Structure formats: structure tokens, C-alpha cells
Amino acid sequence: MAIDYADSTSTPEKLTLLVFIAAIVIGNLCVYITYLVRADGKHWSNMFVLGMAFIDLFIGGFVLPMRFISAYGNPLTDKLCAALAVGESCAIAAVIYTIAFMIYTRLYNLKHPTTYIHRRFLVLLLLVSWLGFFLFYGIPFITNYSSYLIILVSTTSNATSYCTTYTTSIYHPLWMAYTEIGAIYGLPLLAIVIGLILLTKELCKRRPRKLEAPERKMYNNERKMTWHVFLIGVTFLCLWFPWIIVRIVIIFYNTHIIQSTLQITYYILIIKCVLFPLLYASTNASFRGSFAIYRHQRIVLNNRVWAVHNPNRQLTQYHRGY
Known part of the structure; x- marks a missing residue:
């Protein structure tokens, strides 16, 4: 199967990708350093912070460098191309589900404030979901990657290759595309929107009157944690929703205009990997350690x-x- 694609060789795009790689790696390494030095490791939110930082490090340390090499250096081999597609797809799915898990863990914590949330259960939940994504994407690609690769024909040089651009990496059969739309994008996004609405209701509640100083301090701390989860969810939704919409559209209508639009929304999506370490440090008191x-x-x-x-x-x- 061969399709046309437009080359991406502009210098600004090349420099932008390099800046993203450096910012993502440095920012998320600082997340782990901050956790080891200052964080209150007993709080449940730190497990999601570390999980998302690990995913972002994988994107900045493996996915984006492979994209850079494929677009501006030597073409990737068929196996590396398949590994890139599997890794990137798993990372994107893992981020979406981690945000949903974090929102509903916070809602559960608000409804059951006296219940202690075991961190090992959250870690197990993240690991099981990551394993599920790897099985969904990895088994078809690894066992039969040669039939999933698309031959790309350049509109400028007439050369053929594969995995050269982000928008035309690896072919998704219809059964996988429909499953991806429903299980990877649709259901978790709907859950995130509903969860954010419920968090908004919690934030709109008035503070109880006649609270003693310790109770008032505890109330303020709990409210800050709710704001932390809410801001992460809203930021994620604003940055990722355009990419998800275009990503679904390109499955059915693959044109040059849609390819260019998806490339732009992909860079907007990657901004999340840079912004989230700043959100962790500025809104999660348990992570940055001030209250602790x-x-x-x-x-x-x-x-x-x-x-x-x-x-x-x-x-x-x-x-x-x-």
C-alpha cells in the first residue's frame, strides 16, 4: 500500500522538535529529583505524578528522537518503525487513562475522606493498564509488522520509504481503528469530562462555617489538591482534544491538509509534556513538599x-x- 505525503524539512520545525526534546527530558527528570528530595512520598497523588513523568520521559527520550531521526536523518528500519508506532501509541493511551484514573481517585477520596488509599494499588492499576495497551498494540505489530507498514511516496523527491512522517507512520486496520476510537479515545475522554464536571461541583461548594484552625487548614489543603487534579485535567483536555479529533478524522480522510493539521495539533499535544512538570510543582503541595x-x-x-x-x-x- 502506497500513499502520498508532503516532506517536513523546514528548519523551524526541526528546531522546535529539538527544543521539545530538551525541555521534556529536563523537566521530567526534575520531577523525579523533586520527588526524591522534597516530596511527601506517602500521598497517593505522587504515584500518578511519577507515572505521567515516566510516560513523558519515554516520549521525550525515545519517541521524539526517533521521529527526529526518521524525518531528518537516516530512514528507520521496518522493525524500528514498528517499535516506534507501538511505543508512541501505548504512551498516548497511557496518558489518557492515567488522567482519568487520577480524577476518579480524587473523587473517591472526597467521598471517603477517612479511607486510606494504598499506593501499591494505584501502581498496580497503572502497570496493568500499560500492559493492556502493549498487548493491544504490540501483538499485531510485532507478530505481523511487515503487513502493517505503508510505503510512502514523497511528492518532492519521488522516493519511497516508510515511517518518515508522524502522520503516515503505520497502517491501522479498521478493527484496530474502531477499537482505538471507542476504547482509547472515546470512553476515557467521556469519563474525564464527567469527572471534571463533578470536580467543578466540589470546587463550587461553600466552605463550612465555624471551622477550627486545624480543620480550616485541612479543608484548605484538600481544596488545593482538588484544584491540582482539576487543573491537570483541564490542561490535558485543552491540549489533547484537537489532536484526538483530527486523529480520528485522518483515519477515514487522509489528505495533505489533514496531515498538516494533525502535525500542528501533535506539537500542541507535546506541549503537555513540558507544562505538566510545572503544574506538579506549582499546584501539588504534597509533591513539592511545602506542607510536608x-x-x-x-x-x-x-x-x-x-x-x-x-x-x-x-x-x-x-x-x-x-
């Missing part, structure tokens, strides 16, 4: 005062974050 450090200092001070007034007794504190 303050609470730790307060507990240490209280323990010292208690030890002075009660030298024969010990106080045990259990620190859970907020």
Missing part, C-alpha cells in the same frame, strides 16, 4: 516541648501528609 516540611517541623517542635514537660513519656506521631 511545615508539618514535619511542627511535629519535631511539639515533640521537643512535650519532652521538656514530660520527660518520662514519649509521643508517637504518624505522619500521613494531607
Whole structure:
């Protein structure tokens, strides 16, 4: 199967891709450094932060460099082309589902504030979903990748190749395209929109009156966490929705105009990988450690005062974050 495509050899596009690669790798490495140095590791939100940072590192460290080499360097081999398509498809699906998991974990936490959310369950949930995406994309591509590759014919040089541009990488058979539209894009996006509506209702609730200082502090911290999840969900939706729409359209109508539009929306989509580390640091207090450090200092001070007034007794504190 052969299709026409337009070459992407502009210098601004090349430099833009290099800037994205550097920004994504540096930003998400800083996420892990911040987690190791400052974060309150016991909070459930950190598992989703680390999961999304890992996905973004994979995109910035493998997917985009492979795209760059394929477009501006030597053509990829058929196996590398298949591996690129599988890895990129799995990463995109994993991001969508991770956002949905994070939103509904927050909603569950709001409805059951006294229930402790075990981090290992969240890690297991992420790993199982990633394995499912790999089986869905990987088995067809790996076992029969030669029949999934498309021969690309350049409109300028008349040369034939495959996996040269993002928009015409690997052929999706109709059964996979329909499943992708429903299970990878449609259902989780609908769940995300509904979840954001429910979070908006929570944020619109008035603060209870006559709260004591500790209760008021706890209420403010919980509200900040709700804002954190809400902002991540809204940012994701704004950046990814145009790409998803064009991605669905190009399955049925593959023209040069749609290819160019998809390329633009793809770069907008990649901006998410750069913005999310900034959102983690600016809106998630448990991740950046400010509340955790303050609470730790307060507990240490209280323990010292208690030890002075009660030298024969010990106080045990259990620190859970907020």
C-alpha cells in the first residue's frame, strides 16, 4: 500500500522538535529529583505524578528522537518503525487513562475522606493498564509488522520509504481503528469530562462555617489538591482534544491538509509534556513538599516541648501528609 505525503524539512520545525526534546527530558527528570528530595512520598497523588513523568520521559527520550531521526536523518528500519508506532501509541493511551484514573481517585477520596488509599494499588492499576495497551498494540505489530507498514511516496523527491512522517507512520486496520476510537479515545475522554464536571461541583461548594484552625487548614489543603487534579485535567483536555479529533478524522480522510493539521495539533499535544512538570510543582503541595516540611517541623517542635514537660513519656506521631 502506497500513499502520498508532503516532506517536513523546514528548519523551524526541526528546531522546535529539538527544543521539545530538551525541555521534556529536563523537566521530567526534575520531577523525579523533586520527588526524591522534597516530596511527601506517602500521598497517593505522587504515584500518578511519577507515572505521567515516566510516560513523558519515554516520549521525550525515545519517541521524539526517533521521529527526529526518521524525518531528518537516516530512514528507520521496518522493525524500528514498528517499535516506534507501538511505543508512541501505548504512551498516548497511557496518558489518557492515567488522567482519568487520577480524577476518579480524587473523587473517591472526597467521598471517603477517612479511607486510606494504598499506593501499591494505584501502581498496580497503572502497570496493568500499560500492559493492556502493549498487548493491544504490540501483538499485531510485532507478530505481523511487515503487513502493517505503508510505503510512502514523497511528492518532492519521488522516493519511497516508510515511517518518515508522524502522520503516515503505520497502517491501522479498521478493527484496530474502531477499537482505538471507542476504547482509547472515546470512553476515557467521556469519563474525564464527567469527572471534571463533578470536580467543578466540589470546587463550587461553600466552605463550612465555624471551622477550627486545624480543620480550616485541612479543608484548605484538600481544596488545593482538588484544584491540582482539576487543573491537570483541564490542561490535558485543552491540549489533547484537537489532536484526538483530527486523529480520528485522518483515519477515514487522509489528505495533505489533514496531515498538516494533525502535525500542528501533535506539537500542541507535546506541549503537555513540558507544562505538566510545572503544574506538579506549582499546584501539588504534597509533591513539592511545602506542607510536608511545615508539618514535619511542627511535629519535631511539639515533640521537643512535650519532652521538656514530660520527660518520662514519649509521643508517637504518624505522619500521613494531607
